[in-house]
Amino acid sequence: DAGVTQSPTHLIKTRGQQVTLRCSPKSGHDTVSWYQQALGQGPQFIFQYYEEEERQRGNFPDRFSGHQFPNYSSELNVNALLLGDSALYLCASSLAPETEAFFGQGTRLTVV
Amino acid sequence: GEDVEQSLFLSVREGDSSVINCTYTDSSSTYLYWYKQEPGAGLQLLTYIFSNMDMKQDQRLTVLLNKKDKHLSLRIADTQTGDSAIYFCAESHGSSNTGKLIFGQGTTLQVKP
Numbered sequence: 318d319a320g321v322t323q324s325p326t327h328l329i330k331t332r333g334q335q336v337t338l339r340c341s342p343k344s345g346h347d348t349v350s351w352y353q354q355a356l357g358q359g360p361q362f363i364f365q366y367y368e369e370e371e372r373q374r375g376n377f378p379d380r381f382s383g384h385q386f387p388n389y390s391s392e393l394n395v396n397a398l399l400l401g402d403s404a405l406y407l408c409a410s411s412l413a414p415e416t417e418a419f420f421g422q423g424t425r426l427t428v429v
Numbered sequence: 430g431e432d433v434e435q436s437l438f439l440s441v442r443e444g445d446s447s448v449i450n451c452t453y454t455d456s457s458s459t460y461l462y463w464y465k466q467e468p469g470a471g472l473q474l475l476t477y478i479f480s481n482m483d484m485k486q487d488q489r490l491t492v493l494l495n496k497k498d499k500h501l502s503l504r505i506a507d508t509q510t511g512d513s514a515i516y517f518c519a520e521s522h523g524s525s526n527t528g529k530l531i532f533g534q535g536t537t538l539q540v541k542p
Binding site: 352357358359361362373409422 | 433460462464470471472473474477517519529530531532533534535
C-alpha cells in the first residue's frame, strides 16, 4: 500500500502565478482533505472533498479551490499566488469523512 | 471558538518518560488525535481517543483525557532518540466529527542521549 502520495514534493512559483498540487489517497479511501502548514505552525484546514464535492471549507479565500476525481484523487489549485502562500501543503485521506485521517508527505510551495 | 494549545518545547533524557500536554476548547469534539512530524516530513498518526474515554494505552504511548478541563496528554515511556520530533494534538471539529481537524501549534520534543 503506497499510502497517501502527493506531487510534486517541492515547487517554486512567482507571485501572481497559479499552482496545482495533486494528491492520491490511500487505497480504499474516498475522502480527501487539504491543509496548509506555515513554517513553525500547526496545519490549517483548507477544505475537504467527498463524492467529488467540497464538503467543508476552512477560512481560506476563493483563490484556493479544489477538485476530486472519480478515482478519489484530488487537486488543490491556488490562483494569484502571494508570498504568504509559501507553506507545506498536506493532503490527508480517510475511509469516510468521519474516520481518522492519514497524511501524505506534503508539497513544499515557495512563492518568490 | 476553535483553539488548541500546546507547550512549544520539551527536553528529556533518553530512557525517561515524556509528557506532552494539550488543551482544547470545543467541548463537542468527539475525537482527539496525536500526530508526529519529523523534519521535512508529513504527519504520522500516532493514536487517537474517543471523547467518552479517559485513557488509552498503545505500547509505549498512553493518552489521558480530562474532558472536564478539556485537557489531553500524551505520555511516551522509555523515550528514545528516534522519538525526537514535533508532536501535534488535534481535535475533530464538531459533534459529528466531520473530518475537519483543528491542530495545536506543536510541541518540539528533544531527546538527549
